Amino acid sequence: MADAALSIEGIRKCFGRSVALDAVSFEVPRGSVFGLLGPNGAGKTTLFSIVASFLRADAGSIRVLGVDVRHISELQGRLGILPQDAVFQRNVPILDQLTFFRVLDGQPRAAAEAEARAALEKVGIGAYAKRGVHALSHGMVKRLGVAQAFLGAPEVILLDEPTSGLDPQNARQIRDLIVELQAGGRTTTVISSHNLLEIQEICDHVAILDRGRLVTCGSVKAITAGGRRLEVTFGRPLADAVRTALAALDVVHAVEQRGPLRYAITLAEVAGSGGDADDDAAVARVLQTALDHGATPRAWKEGHSLEEFFLQVTGKRSGEPVDAG
Amino acid sequence: MNARHVALIALYSSRYSVRSGIGLVFLLAALLFGLMVSHMLLQPAEKIVKKARAEGVELTTERVVERLKDSPQVRSAVDWILGSQAASEIADDQARRSAQEKVRAWTAYLLDERPALLSTILLILFWGWPFVASLGAFDLFSGDVQSRGIRYHLMRADRSSIYFGRVLGAALAQGAVLLFLVGLITTFLHFKLPFYGFGAMARWGGYGALMMILVSLPYLALCGWISGAIDSPFGSLTIITVVLGGVPLLAVFGEMRWEQLGWIRYLLPWGVQLNLFQPSPVQVAGAAAACLGYTAVFLYLGHRHFQKRDL
Numbered sequence: 001m002a003d004a005a006l007s008i009e010g011i012r013k014c015f016g017r018s019v020a021l022d023a024v025s026f027e028v029p030r031g032s033v034f035g036l037l038g039p040n041g042a043g044k045t046t047l048f049s050i051v052a053s054f055l056r057a058d059a060g061s062i063r064v065l066g067v068d069v070r071h072i073s074e075l076q077g078r079l080g081i082l083p084q085d086a087v088f089q090r091n092v093p094i095l096d097q098l099t100f101f102r103v104l105d106g107q108p109r110a111a112a113e114a115e116a117r118a119a120l121e122k123v124g125i126g127a128y129a130k131r132g133v134h135a136l137s138h139g140m141v142k143r144l145g146v147a148q149a150f151l152g153a154p155e156v157i158l159l160d161e162p163t164s165g166l167d168p169q170n171a172r173q174i175r176d177l178i179v180e181l182q183a184g185g186r187t188t189t190v191i192s193s194h195n196l197l198e199i200q201e202i203c204d205h206v207a208i209l210d211r212g213r214l215v216t217c218g219s220v221k222a223i224t225a226g227g228r229r230l231e232v233t234f235g236r237p238l239a240d241a242v243r244t245a246l247a248a249l250d251v252v253h254a255v256e257q258r259g260p261l262r263y264a265i266t267l268a269e270v271a272g273s274g275g276d277a278d279d280d281a282a283v284a285r286v287l288q289t290a291l292d293h294g295a296t297p298r299a300w301k302e303g304h305s306l307e308e309f310f311l312q313v314t315g316k317r318s319g320e321p322v323d324a325g
Numbered sequence: 326m327n328a329r330h331v332a333l334i335a336l337y338s339s340r341y342s343v344r345s346g347i348g349l350v351f352l353l354a355a356l357l358f359g360l361m362v363s364h365m366l367l368q369p370a371e372k373i374v375k376k377a378r379a380e381g382v383e384l385t386t387e388r389v390v391e392r393l394k395d396s397p398q399v400r401s402a403v404d405w406i407l408g409s410q411a412a413s414e415i416a417d418d419q420a421r422r423s424a425q426e427k428v429r430a431w432t433a434y435l436l437d438e439r440p441a442l443l444s445t446i447l448l449i450l451f452w453g454w455p456f457v458a459s460l461g462a463f464d465l466f467s468g469d470v471q472s473r474g475i476r477y478h479l480m481r482a483d484r485s486s487i488y489f490g491r492v493l494g495a496a497l498a499q500g501a502v503l504l505f506l507v508g509l510i511t512t513f514l515h516f517k518l519p520f521y522g523f524g525a526m527a528r529w530g531g532y533g534a535l536m537m538i539l540v541s542l543p544y545l546a547l548c549g550w551i552s553g554a555i556d557s558p559f560g561s562l563t564i565i566t567v568v569l570g571g572v573p574l575l576a577v578f579g580e581m582r583w584e585q586l587g588w589i590r591y592l593l594p595w596g597v598q599l600n601l602f603q604p605s606p607v608q609v610a611g612a613a614a615a616c617l618g619y620t621a622v623f624l625y626l627g628h629r630h631f632q633k634r635d636l
């Protein structure tokens with residue numbers, strides 16, 4: 001990909017005898033909001049740390065905006081990172097810390113301080129500018145971290161689990177903040193998270209890691225569209241007769257209940273079909289059959305949810321790459 | 326490495342180092358150590374002055390110094406420090422006599438030609454300062470690496486700039502504390518013992534402070550190396566203390582069994598640092614070069630490790 005903001009090639013990292021990352025390669029398109037997914041221990045934070053040059057890779061290379069991260073200082077001011085569990089200095093006012101970061105980026109002190117103040121105001125903690133980090137709640141510290149990552153409007157921003165440990169209200173504020181700050185369109189944001197709904201909501205591309213290996217990488221649209229699946233929410237639970245009728249259709253392979261009112265219907269591969277028109281016809285037959293049996297579909301969508309796809313691919317033992325388009 | 330980043334990081338870290346708990350502990354330890362040593366050694370001098378005044382004897386520098394040299398505190402301190410320095414050089418009787426002669430000349434230089442009390446205080450400070458200096462430098466990196474706070478800097482400055490910036494910052498902070506401490510002691514001594522001219526005291530105090538700054542550099546570089554290699558501040562402090570104290574102890578006790586073990590003291594500047602107070606400029610220059618050499622080696626090793634390690 002010629003226009004990649006982040007290019008990862010053959011990254012391998014071991015901690016002692018444990019392999020944290022093995023031959024991981026993918027690219028992040030410029031201007032995208034890219035989600036990095038994976039179960040605990042998949043290697044997401046390790047990969048972030050290598051991109052940020054906190055950790056040294058055993059093999060492979062990473063380029064951010066065309067610059068090898070081994071020369072990360074050349075990216076001064078163009079790369080912002082929210083490390084997962086890095087702690088701000090306790091004895092230094094938060095304004096002074098952010099100002100110092102911008103001074104290191106090359107800004108004159110007065111401009112750096114003005115930018116730092118604006119960033120703190122933007123995340124709603126401007127009143128604490130002269131206080132130490134000990135005066136902030138957990139949610140405020142996360143927001144300070146986000147402010148730090150977006151400071152100076154860098155071109156590439158890495159956010160490692162920006163909403164972990166936050167209550168829903170604070171998590172929503174952080175997500176809104178990311179979307180708002182992203183709105184300029186110049187920025188490429190890479191977010192690692194366990195919250196798949198969050199990733200599906202704000203990301204347009206994802207990569208999934210499992211046990212240190214890349215399982216899949218592609219656009220969210222392509223990943224969630226695959227699989228010939230139909231997810232239907234009905235007004236009330238389906239009677240056995242309705243389920244039997246749906247399962248008996250030649251276009252239906254299986255019907256599974258996924259929630260009190262939610263059903264996943266896997267469409268069968270029918271010989272000689274495969275076009276969009278055939279898919280539409282199959283969906284229409286499923287919905288019509290449900291209606292004929294007195295079950296009213298309230299909502300439906302085609303394809304996987306990201307969560308289903310994630311569980312499907314990370315449930316595999318082998319971790320072999322899955323083509324997601 | 327970026328010189329601007331080095332300077333910025335040095336100023337930032339020296340500015341905030343004293344505000345941290347560890348910085349305050351260092352500052353208090355430095356002042357306490359310096360002032361306690363001064364107080365301990367000032368007592369015999371004050372007694373001499375008091376006695377002379379009571380007897381109505383005229384106070385001259387020569388008279389006070391003569392009596393000071395006879396004071397057990399001053400004499401034993403100087404003999405012990407300078408004698409232990411010469412001990413490694415003793416090979417046979419003739420060499421021993423020669424060494425003792427050198428020590429006598431050295432003692433005369435420090436006590437007769439220079440303000441005696443200030444010389445004694447500086448000698449003791451020289452022995453204790455590496456331990457005090459380590460209090461101000463054991464956490465150069467370890468705490469920030471452990472808490473991962475250093476990552477906020479790593480994405481904005483290269484590792485070399487961070488490494489050298491922080492060591493330089495610690496050197497600036499310690500230099501300022503040393504100048505203040507020696508200035509305070511010198512002024513205090515001048516008011517307590519006015520028979521020394523302030524010019525002579527200030528010159529010798531200034532020289533002593535500069536030599537102390539010089540000798541603290543290799544220990545700071547050593548602390549930087551260990552602190553950059555060990556993620557726990559407590560672990561870093563423990564290892565630094567064991568290394569600083571272990572090397573001279575091993576040398577002293579080791580050479581009792583096997584003379585060659587005395588060379589261990591040259592692993593650190595312990596074996597050469599007192600030569601900074603020698604009367605011969607050649608020896609002083611040699612000791613200064615050795616201190617800078619130790620600093621360069623420790624900086625190189627620490628920087629190399631810091632460059633390669635995961636942070």
